[in-house]
Amino acid sequence: MERQLFEAEHQEYRESVRRFVAKHVVPHRERWERQGAVDRDLFLAAGELGLLGVAAPEEYGGGGIEDFRYNAILAEELAAADVLTAGLGLSLQADIALPYLLHNCTPEQAKRWLPGVVTGETILALAMTEPGAGSDVAGIATTAIRTGDEYVITGSKTFITNGLNADLVVVAVKTDPAAGRRGISLLVVEADRPGFSRGAKLVKVGQHAADTAELFFDGVRVPAGNLLGAENRGFYVMMSHLVQERLAVTVQAAAQARRAYELTLAYATERRAFGQPVGSFQHNRFVLAEMKTETEIAQAYVDRMILAFVAGELTATEAAQGKWWTTELCQRIVDRGVQLHGGYGYMAEYPIARAWIDSRIQTIYAGTTEVMKDIIGRSLGL
Template sequence: MRRTLYGADHEAFRETVRTFVAKEVLPHDAEWERAGIVPRGLFAAAGAQGLLGMAAPEEFGGGGTPDFRFNAVLTEEVVRAGVVGAGNGLCLVNDVCLPYLLDLATAEQRARWLPGVVSGELVPAIAMTEPGAGSDLAAITTTAVRDGDCYVVNGAKTFITNGINADLVITAVTTDPARRHEGMSLLVLERGMPGFTRGRNLAKLGQHAQDTAELSFADVRVPVGNLLGEEGRGFAHLVDRLPQERLGIAVAAVAGAGRALALTLEHVRTRTAFGRPVGSFQNTRFRLAEIATEVDVAQHYVDDCVRALAAGELTAVDAAKAKWWSSELQGRVVDTCLQLHGGYGYMTEYPIARAWADARVTRIYGGTTEIMKEVVGRDLGL
């Protein structure tokens, strides 16, 4: 079924992204995977090509186009090129971090931070998860105590995407621990603040080129001018922006499932067993027929969610449905496709092996499948 989500401007942008990925990412991807991090220059290169801050106002160097379809195009092309680890940091800027700066920052903060984020000179990250608090955000223990014109921050975060490269870290803190959700606030911690240190770059199952770090805060003095949004409204600020983050993951998951299908179709057409192409066996045809159907169905639901986001109508429940279904679908698809590769699928030199490893986390980050089902279940009145 023909997709109708994108227009001519989006397809022109797609060509720009493809050219950028082919020139700036693919030649270095293996090296970055081994290193466990991309160079900061990748963000500046992306910014120079207009791939960052498409939704930011033109006065700050952005595209002035608050159209999530451009974000989706970038995500799809990163996934289809097989460079999820290297590209995820760029997608995080647009899908996750930028909305906080656009929606919550003061005029002074926007002028101070947005030009650098859009140009790629300032790399942002968001820090919610802690060693003892993941899905239960109200359980965070990182504190921010007001002291004159500063907050004094103490605590730790973990699993932070862009954590090593980040210059600006949007950090969930508790300014009133007794009030749980209502005592949470958001502060922007900046590179170089005394007491703000980074731990190791975490070794992961997949997405190796994406730096994922532990962060520690020991009496970090953060100016009150770095409070993002309202004090005590941090939890609400996070909840309001999670649907877009989860939709971005759904976009990537469906694209990842489609790529696994394409890789496998190519393999089964050329690989032979018992004197016949593997694709000629009924089991292979049926399994791939099932996958092709499921991917198409998921694609059109996710496309409708993108339209709803553009219209300001995407609900948290819709996004939760898209996120859990698409990520679980991706997991089933890549596992089946690896199986159809036989022993070759287990070899890391084959792209399907990396696709399998890279896909596993989509059912975890941005809210686990179980949390997504809880969101949907509560909406059912249960």
């Protein structure tokens, strides 16, 4: 079915994104995977083309257009080039962390931080998760105690995307440790502050280009002017931004699932066994029929989600529905794709094998499938 959500200006943008991916991403992916991080130049190139700050106001160098369809196009084009789930950190910057700044900065903070984020000179990270608290964000133990005009931060974070490259980290802290979720605030920490350090890059099973790392805060002093939003309202700010984060992962999962189907169809059409294409055995034809059907039906919901979000109407429950459904679907589709590739599906040089490893995390980060179902279940009054 023809998709209804894109206009002429989106198609133009898609063409330029496609060229960007071919030039600035695809040729470097393997090297980035070997070095365990992307080059900072990736962010500069993305910034130069305007990919990082579409939603940022023009006065800070952005495009001034809050339209998630542009974000979706970047994800879709990365998927089409088999680099979406490699762990580039662009989505974390543009889809996930930037909105925290856009919607919560004072004019003074916006002036300080946004221009660098938009050009890609400043790389962002968002640090909520701790060794002892992931799904249970309210259980974080990192504290920020106010002393005069400063906060003193003590604690650690783990699994932080862009952790090694980041220049600015939005950190969830307890400013009132006795008040549970009502005592959480967000502080922006510049990476050159004394007492801030990073652990070694975490060794993951996939997404090897992502510099996922631990971050340590040993009495890090930041001015009170680095508080993002109101003190002790950080939990609610995070919850409101999780809608966009989950939409971003939903869009990625749908795009990756579709790509896996396309790769598998192409392979199963070409590869022959017992004198015929492997896809033409009835069982495999049925598998491919299911893959096509499921990816297209998922896309219809995802496209509705995007339009609802653009209209300011996407609810937390709807975002949770899309997130768990599409990421679980992506697992199934990619796994069936590996199976239909036979032994080649297990070879790292094949995009389907890379997708299998790299996309596995999708049902876990940005809120696990179980947490998504919990959100949906509670909305039923249960």
